[in-house]
Amino acid sequence: MPKMKTHSGSKKRFRRSGTGKIMRAKAYKSHILTKKSTKRKRGFRQETELAAADAKVINARLAGR
Template sequence: MPKMKSHTGMGKRVRVTGNGKIVSAQSGKRHHMEVKSSRHARRITGLVVLTKADTKRIKRLLGR
């Protein structure tokens, strides 16, 4: 039986914390930044914990 391969693209986009939570950069910070207010732009920086539904799917892609 061949080894299970992890999805390398997903591995570059998310990180697994010590407790097993999946964190990634918050969405909405790539383009159209001139339209968004400075306050909104600051608030969407940093990492967020992904939802339970996403966590199950992403862990399968990561091979965990």
């Protein structure tokens, strides 16, 4: 049986941290930025850890299972 491929969409959107957590980018950074405060927009730059419920699914997609 051939090897399973890593899910291409997932590999572009998520990364694994040094400690093994799955990290994701924050939402709401793409448009309508004029009404959002500078402090709020600055917060969108940092990555955040993926929720545990979602991490199980994404982990399988990144592992190619």
